[in-house]
Amino acid sequence: xxxxxxxxxxxxxxxxxxxxxxxxxxxxxxxxxxxxxxxxxxxxxxxxxxxxxxxxxxxxxxxxxxxxxxxxxxxxxxxxxxxxxxxxxxxxxxxxxxxxxxxxxxxxxxxxxxxxxxxxxxxxxxxxxxxxxxxxxxxxxxxxxxxxxxxxxxxxxxxxxxxxxxxxxxxxxxxxxxxxxxxxxxxxxxxxxxxxxxxxxxxxxxxxxxxxxxxxxxxxxxxxxxxxxx
Amino acid sequence: xxxxxxxxxxxxxxxxxxxxxxxxxxxxxxxxxxxxxxxxxxxxxxxxxxxxxxxxxxxxxxxxxxxxxxxxxxxxxxxxxxxxxxxxxxxxxxxxxxxxxxxxxxxxxxxxxxxxxxxxxxxxxxxxxxxxxxxxxxxxxxxxxxxxxxxxxxxxxxxxxxxxxxxxxxxxxxxxxxxxxxxxxxxxxxxxxxxxxxxxxxxxxxxxxxxxxxxxxxxxxxxxxxxxxxxxxxxxxxxxxxxxxxxxxxxxxxxxxxxxxxxxxxxxxxxxxxxxxxxxxxxxxxxxxxxxxxxxxxxxx
Ligand SMILES: Nc1ncnc2c1ncn2[C@@H]1O[C@H](COP(=O)(O)OP(=O)(O)O)[C@@H](O)[C@H]1O
Ligand SMILES: [Mg+2]
Numbered sequence: 001x002x003x004x005x006x007x008x009x010x011x012x013x014x015x016x017x018x019x020x021x022x023x024x025x026x027x028x029x030x031x032x033x034x035x036x037x038x039x040x041x042x043x044x045x046x047x048x049x050x051x052x053x054x055x056x057x058x059x060x061x062x063x064x065x066x067x068x069x070x071x072x073x074x075x076x077x078x079x080x081x082x083x084x085x086x087x088x089x090x091x092x093x094x095x096x097x098x099x100x101x102x103x104x105x106x107x108x109x110x111x112x113x114x115x116x117x118x119x120x121x122x123x124x125x126x127x128x129x130x131x132x133x134x135x136x137x138x139x140x141x142x143x144x145x146x147x148x149x150x151x152x153x154x155x156x157x158x159x160x161x162x163x164x165x166x167x168x169x170x171x172x173x174x175x176x177x178x179x180x181x182x183x184x185x186x187x188x189x190x191x192x193x194x195x196x197x198x199x200x201x202x203x204x205x206x207x208x209x210x211x212x213x214x215x216x217x218x219x220x221x222x223x224x225x226x227x228x229x230x
Numbered sequence: 231x232x233x234x235x236x237x238x239x240x241x242x243x244x245x246x247x248x249x250x251x252x253x254x255x256x257x258x259x260x261x262x263x264x265x266x267x268x269x270x271x272x273x274x275x276x277x278x279x280x281x282x283x284x285x286x287x288x289x290x291x292x293x294x295x296x297x298x299x300x301x302x303x304x305x306x307x308x309x310x311x312x313x314x315x316x317x318x319x320x321x322x323x324x325x326x327x328x329x330x331x332x333x334x335x336x337x338x339x340x341x342x343x344x345x346x347x348x349x350x351x352x353x354x355x356x357x358x359x360x361x362x363x364x365x366x367x368x369x370x371x372x373x374x375x376x377x378x379x380x381x382x383x384x385x386x387x388x389x390x391x392x393x394x395x396x397x398x399x400x401x402x403x404x405x406x407x408x409x410x411x412x413x414x415x416x417x418x419x420x421x422x423x424x425x426x427x428x429x430x431x432x433x434x435x436x437x438x439x440x441x442x443x444x445x446x447x448x449x450x451x452x453x454x455x456x457x458x459x460x461x462x463x464x465x466x467x468x469x470x471x472x473x474x475x476x477x478x479x480x481x482x483x484x485x486x487x488x489x490x491x492x493x494x495x496x497x498x499x500x501x502x503x504x505x506x507x508x509x510x511x512x513x514x515x516x517x518x519x520x521x522x523x524x525x526x527x528x529x530x531x
Contacts, residue, residue: 050415050419070415071421071424074421075421099409103420106402107402
């Protein structure tokens, strides 16, 4: 479904990712885990086209999208929830969700199942996005990324700074959208238990490189923890 | 008292022209952080297009329908300035993206070129358009005269303002535009082609300046510097009103327009300009962000 081949990524002159390759199989929930600052967000930004990748390839659905601008990648069916959520704070919840329909031309309706998954959204439809709590904003950002029914959902630390009960809801929602809609998920996290609980396979990243990969079932939590902290 | 009302009325009609030019400046600055020094020349082009349309009607149409020229001139001026704005954005502004000083200088150069072009085509002497006959005269209420052409200008600006509001807050394009203003990268991650949004927004702003030019044509003679005489006030209105909020621009324009007319009434026109500028400077000392602010990531950076 999504494949990175020998990707290098830069911020200005400094190279953050070097010769990175990995694969996200269709229909799976894939965890991507690593400490703060190892380059997880940069990897996702490379997939989206937000940071420049002067060498290597990003392949989506068999198509090389390395040269495409951000908005065209999104239109091909990549839904993205950035770290920090980045909802539009001045706009209402409803307008934020409608922006999620832009990949399909801003027309059509927000799928009903999203309101079942995140019942606070219809309730707060008229509120400004900036007035929601962190957990509510996270749910809004996920629903927004799903509004146009993407083929893959990319999440950057959705549990960061969020209370445990909402973390559980988000975990359940990720599994349901994968099960019900067959949407592939790439989940970047630092929170290991959340990844062990909700994914099919996982990668561990250290200093811009992948140092471990396994099926989640077969992975030894203690070993992954050790790899992450050392 | 009557004099006061007359002055106020003139102030409002001037404010409305300033408003029409300010909107374009404000939204392009809010969206792209670009100050278009050639914006006043779009007003000038709009005024000249009104003149051109009148010449066409004089030449090709019978006397009885000539007055309609003005209604043809408005969309014509809009279209010409919209297209020129689109070209300017596409071939100059978008290439200087993130280089504010360079785009300032480039658009200043273009403003000089456009003025020179106007002199070459239309001569150094000012040209005049005849207001359509139904706009001659005015209504007199208790000693105050409200001229039809100024009333018409106010009405036209109100209509344009309403259309801009519809576009910004009721259309899908407006939603895209506000999203790009608030967070450009995230807007792109919503599948929005931000360069297209920039281009269309810039073109609409230019087109509005063109319509402002149609209004200006009703009030006096048109020459190559007509844009300059209005644009300074528009810049001040934008600065005063704060960037990116329609309401701020409306209020900023009203203050600048009224202040100009009032001080001009009691002093001379040059001193009036100096006084208005002074007021703006003093105000900005107290409130550098303008009357209203939109919290925008692109502006925080
Ligand atoms: N906008 C930026 N400009 C320069 N360096 C950055 C920028 N964003 C991140 N970095 C650097 O890139 C490295 C990887 O960052 P990031 O991908 O955000 O890590 P993670 O998401 O794994 O915490 C860090 O060393 C960080 O300091
Ligand atoms: Mg990160």
